[in-house]
Amino acid sequence: MSFLAGIVHTGISATQTEKDTFCLQKMASLLQKASSPAAAPYISADENNGTAFLFPPGRKNILPEELPYTILLDGYILNKKELAELLSGKGIHLTGNSDEELLARLFREYGTRMWEKLSGSFSIAVFNRENRKLYLIRDLLGSR
Numbered sequence: 001m002s003f004l005a006g007i008v009h010t011g012i013s014a015t016q017t018e019k020d021t022f023c024l025q026k027m028a029s030l031l032q033k034a035s036s037p038a039a040a041p042y043i044s045a046d047e048n049n050g051t052a053f054l055f056p057p058g059r060k061n062i063l064p065e066e067l068p069y070t071i072l073l074d075g076y077i078l079n080k081k082e083l084a085e086l087l088s089g090k091g092i093h094l095t096g097n098s099d100e101e102l103l104a105r106l107f108r109e110y111g112t113r114m115w116e117k118l119s120g121s122f123s124i125a126v127f128n129r130e131n132r133k134l135y136l137i138r139d140l141l142g143s144r
Contacts, residue, residue, distance in 0.1 A: 074124075077118055
């Protein structure tokens with residue numbers, strides 16, 4: 001079962017952001033009960049771009065500022081080392097060791113075709129804050 005949740009609006013008000021945050025807090029409570037009572041999910045709401053996302057326990061979307069994405073990952077990527085080397089060969093270097101940064105840089109380089117390079121069990125949501133598009137990606141077997 002995948003635990004990705006978020007809300008994206010085309011138009012937004014502060015009142016709507018408060019409602020969205022409340023809904024995500026309810027979802028977070030259910031997620032916490034379903035996964036680990038000791039691990040709290042992380043909620044990120046941005047009233048400037050009309051989005052609110054619920055991150056699974058232990059995950060936060062901390063990316064370099066030049067990457068205009070919000071990445072939600074549930075699962076794992078098996079070939080991270082190979083993917084980092086692939087990017088490095090193109091002159092693209094990771095600033096950290098997070099799966100989210102790796103996915104964001106892959107998305108910037110390959111767009112929606114990045115899924116062809118991934119190996120693992122995962123569901124991924126990529127929100128592009130520049131064009132306000134949301135992309136949903138699952139592993140080939142659909143296990144997440």
